[in-house]
């Protein structure tokens with residue numbers, strides 16, 4: 001971003017909600033990734049939505065509801081190698097493409113998710 005506004009300010013709550021919903025619609029289509037997630041994806045979608053509001057600079061119930069994110073620790077139970085990271089990221093890239101936004105905001109999201117997903121590779 002231009003350093004003056006947060007991703008939350010650029011996107012707003014509704015588009016961040018769309019992003020989380022669209023991401024899980026993509027997860028549904030990829031068996032290898034889908035198998036890692038619980039049967040009911042709705043609560044997972046809600047946790048991702050709260051988390052994204054939190055990291056993008058908006059008001060969020062994430063910390064009250066889930067505590068410190070500790071994403072690397074929480075993801076250790078799933079084997080995430082380079083291939084699984086790429087599968088996850090491709091779902092997120094398609095989700096990002098399905099939400100209307102400025103190119104600058106898209107670039108900030110891509111950079112954020114690539115970096116975060118790299119950090120979660122654990123095998």
Ligand code: HEM
Pocket residue numbers: 036037038043044045047048051066071074075078080084085088089113116117118120121
């Ligand atoms: C790299 C590949 C990744 C895989 C295979 C993966 C897989 C999973 C799975 C299976 C869950 C459990 C779903 C649930 O019940 O909440 C989960 C939770 C979660 N993931 Fe990922 N994830 C990946 C990357 C990421 C990235 C890059 C982010 C954020 C930038 C992220 C954020 C989260 C959050 C916020 C939760 C819920 C944590 C909680 O409060 O319990 N994940 N992930």
